[in-house]
Amino acid sequence: MHEMSIAMSIVDAVVANAEKEGGVRISGVELLVGKLAGIEAESLKFCFSAATKGTLAEGAALVIEEPEGIGECGECGMRFPVTFYYAECPKCRSLRITIVSGEEFKIQSITIEEEGE
Amino acid sequence: MCDTCGCSGDGGAVLRKPGESDYHVHVNPGAEKHLHPHADGEHRDHDHFPEEHHDCDYMHDHDGGHHYHEGGSRKIVLEQDVLQQNNLLAERNRGYFEARNIFALNFLSSPGSGKTSLLEKIIPLLQQRIPVAVIEGDQQTTNDADRIHALGVPVIQINTGSGCHLDALMVNRAVKELDIRDNSLLCIENVGNLVCPALFDLGEALKVVIISVTEGDDKPLKYPTMFHEADLCILNKIDLLPYVEFDVAKCRENAMRVNHHLEWFEVSATTGEGLAQWQQWLEKRLLHH
Numbered sequence A: 001m002h003e004m005s006i007a008m009s010i011v012d013a014v015v016a017n018a019e020k021e022g023g024v025r026i027s028g029v030e031l032l033v034g035k036l037a038g039i040e041a042e043s044l045k046f047c048f049s050a051a052t053k054g055t056l057a058e059g060a061a062l063v064i065e066e067p068e069g070i071g072e073c074g075e076c077g078m079r080f081p082v083t084f085y086y087a088e089c090p091k092c093r094s095l096r097i098t099i100v101s102g103e104e105f106k107i108q109s110i111t112i113e114e115e116g117e
Numbered sequence B: 001m002c003d004t005c006g007c008s009g010d011g012g013a014v015l016r017k018p019g020e021s022d023y024h025v026h027v028n029p030g031a032e033k034h035l036h037p038h039a040d041g042e043h044r045d046h047d048h049f050p051e052e053h054h055d056c057d058y059m060h061d062h063d064g065g066h067h068y069h070e071g072g073s074r075k076i077v078l079e080q081d082v083l084q085q086n087n088l089l090a091e092r093n094r095g096y097f098e099a100r101n102i103f104a105l106n107f108l109s110s111p112g113s114g115k116t117s118l119l120e121k122i123i124p125l126l127q128q129r130i131p132v133a134v135i136e137g138d139q140q141t142t143n144d145a146d147r148i149h150a151l152g153v154p155v156i157q158i159n160t161g162s163g164c165h166l167d168a169l170m171v172n173r174a175v176k177e178l179d180i181r182d183n184s185l186l187c188i189e190n191v192g193n194l195v196c197p198a199l200f201d202l203g204e205a206l207k208v209v210i211i212s213v214t215e216g217d218d219k220p221l222k223y224p225t226m227f228h229e230a231d232l233c234i235l236n237k238i239d240l241l242p243y244v245e246f247d248v249a250k251c252r253e254n255a256m257r258v259n260h261h262l263e264w265f266e267v268s269a270t271t272g273e274g275l276a277q278w279q280q281w282l283e284k285r286l287l288h289h
Helices: A002-020 A041-051 B084-099 B115-126 B143-149 B168-177 B224-229 B238-243 B248-258 B275-287
Strands: A023-033 A061-065 A069-073 A079-082 A097-101 A105-114 B013-017 B020-027 B073-081 B103-109 B132-138 B155-159 B185-189 B206-212 B232-236 B263-266
Touching (some): A002 A023, A002 B084, A023 A041, A023 B073, A041 A061, B020 B168, B084 B103, B103 B115, B115 B143, B115 B185, B115 B232, B115 B275, B132 B168, B143 B155, B224 B248, B232 B248, B248 B263, B263 B275
Parallel strands (some): B103 B185, B103 B206, B132 B155, B132 B185
Antiparallel strands (some): A023 A105, A105 B073, B013 B020, B013 B155
16 A cells, blocks of 8 residues: 555645645645556545645645556657557557656645635 | 554654664654755745636635635645655665665565575575675564574664555665675565555665566566566576466566566576576676676
8 A cells, every 4th residue: 555655745745845835725736647657546545635634735635637658669669558568569569668658656736725814 | 652662653664683672763754854855955946827826716705704715825836756755865875875886676576475585595695705785674573684684694674564665764774774885785675565665766776576486477467567667577486387387488478578678587596596697697787787
């Protein structure tokens, strides 16, 4: 269950950033989790709500964007969608595929609420 | 509360040493929490999209509700790697290893594929020429560290408690407690798990994934992330091949499909078969890493 420790590190990072920006509450967090990043988005959502308890991010809406995997063939250079690491080039059947997209794992943005007055 | 020292360090990883029952150090994530990205002098610019500052229609819809957001809400673009904290610390470990010419290997596999047995066999072959030190990772017990300790090399055990993987902070702490000599080989035996440890850089030079012939030959396809991240793959327990249905060529092909850069070795930690080739490869890498 690495999603829990990851959720906790996300909470640490967003809370640190929100405090620095003078936010009193975090109402939204946007993540970019590529489909090949090795992270289960559903599991992460579950852990995130648990990890935010008692922090500035409690109750924050979590939005996860999941970019598709894209592979590039080392033989013919063709780019094509991949769902896993063991892809085969649809054009030349080569297995020398390099993943060029889908491994992203980033905190894109946070939305903070600022004190009134 | 910790049973051994009575401190409040609960749930985190603990370092232990074989034969020193009183020794234990808590790896407290709190201590490193303030290792901000700014610590390396890099200033991270936040893009404050001014047009979005007060783009918050719903705030005006509350009549008599909680007006905690009267000051407005604001979106801050971070584009920050989620594993940044771990990766920064891993790079610090890597820099330390490089400066002292320590060749660090991260050993990964399912439980029971023979990581510790392999270390027990290869270390005596190497230690005549190269100093070796070991970091052992397990949820509980110092059993593995005890086995390595018997070889007479410096070893420290990380007990991760509920944790399913080692992270860069645990290794950072362990290295401080371990007497590693310059120009040595550091073997880090990760928690037995083919999933989670793949994501966490420890600062190692190479990742070594071990599978055994008592597992399935489709393992590289079932756990592709690990095989994709690894630099070399060691097939262990080849002495058992006559007794199991395991297609070595097929397994190798599966591994190569996931990662065509993977180096491949076939060994038996029990009989010693194939260890000479791996030893040769290691010694070459130790000279030129």
